Amino acid sequence: MTRPDFVEPTPPADLDPTARVVLNPGDVSRALRRIAHEILEGNRGAQDLVVLGIPTRGVPLARRLVQVMAEVEGREIPVGSLDVTMYRDDLRRQPVRAMEHTDVPAGGIDGKTVVLVDDVLFSGRTVRAAMDALGDLGRPRAVRLAVLVDRGHRDLPIRADHVGKNLPTSSSERVQVLLTEHDDRDEVRICGGDR
Numbered sequence: 001m002t003r004p005d006f007v008e009p010t011p012p013a014d015l016d017p018t019a020r021v022v023l024n025p026g027d028v029s030r031a032l033r034r035i036a037h038e039i040l041e042g043n044r045g046a047q048d049l050v051v052l053g054i055p056t057r058g059v060p061l062a063r064r065l066v067q068v069m070a071e072v073e074g075r076e077i078p079v080g081s082l083d084v085t086m087y088r089d090d091l092r093r094q095p096v097r098a099m100e101h102t103d104v105p106a107g108g109i110d111g112k113t114v115v116l117v118d119d120v121l122f123s124g125r126t127v128r129a130a131m132d133a134l135g136d137l138g139r140p141r142a143v144r145l146a147v148l149v150d151r152g153h154r155d156l157p158i159r160a161d162h163v164g165k166n167l168p169t170s171s172s173e174r175v176q177v178l179l180t181e182h183d184d185r186d187e188v189r190i191c192g193g194d195r
Contacts, residue, residue, distance in 0.1 A: 016191040019176065023165060023188035028148070028179075031164030032061065035146050036068035038162050043113055046073045048141070050112045052082040054130055055100035057119040060181040061148055065117060078105030082116065082137075087129035104137055114140040115162075119177040121147040124158035149188055151175050169193070 023031070043049050046069055053062030059081045066079040083100040116130050127145060134140060146162035151169045165188070167175060173193035178185050 015176070016189070019189040019191040021187055021189050022167060023149075023186075025186040028164070028186040028188065031148060032064050033068055035148075035162045035164055036065045037072070039065070039115055039144070039146065040069055040072060042144070042161070046075065046077045048112045049077055049115065050105055050107070050109055050140075051077060051079045051115045051117060052104070052109075052130075052134075053079070054082055054084060054116060054118045054126060057177050057179050057182060058117045060179050061119060061146075062115075062117040065115075065146065078107060080104050082130055082133055084126060084129035084133050087132040089125060089129070102133070102137075108138050109134065109140045110138040111141050113142045113144065115144045115146055117146045119148050119179075120175050121145070121150045121158075121160050121163075122153055122175075124154045124156035127158045128156055148177060149175055 039049070040046060051062045051066050053059035062079050062081070066077045069077050080103040081101055082104075083102045085099050114134060116127065116134075118126060121127065131143065134143065144161040145158070147160045148164040149167050150160050150163045150165075151167045153169070153171055167188075167190065169175060169190060170193050174191045176189045176191055178187040178189070180186055
């Protein structure tokens with residue numbers, strides 16, 4: 001019998017055999033533990049904290065962060081997901097995107113510190129869309145951003161509060177984040193670019 005919340009891992013079809021691995025499973029785990037501790041230190045524990053992952057890979061990252069924080073704090077931290085599809089400014093230029101699930105914990109976000117979690121921070125447009133989506137859900141006291149990878153090249157004045165790894169990249173390179181929940185392994189790779 002399959003669990004209803006189980007998602008069958010599907011390795012990306014576009015894995016580049018020439019890509020170089022920049023974070024292995026141990027690196028990913030250490031980065032997430034460090035981010036979790038930084039979040040707790042910056043919020044005096046987990047009081048009034050809500051963690052929301054941005055689909056697709058931000059959601060399992062958010063769950064992993066909350067698991068580490070719960071181990072440290074000895075109590076559950078509310079976690080959910082925030083779909084930003086309809087708030088994106090590139091809907092006319094991108095192929096049709098499937099809507100993802102938004103799941104806000106029962107206590108809502110009003111007056112809380114919301115930590116948005118995503119896998120890669122690049123142009124900043126996804127985070128801007130997430131801010132717009134949050135505005136329709138309520139009024140948080142503060143919003144923080146945690147990302148596994150910050151690769152630079154911002155189009156908007158947005159920065160992460162918590163970063164697992166800063167990866168300077170050229171604009172012709174791609175950063176692939178693979179997670180066990182979706183891809184059957186934890187790894188961050190840089191693909192393409194001029195070699």
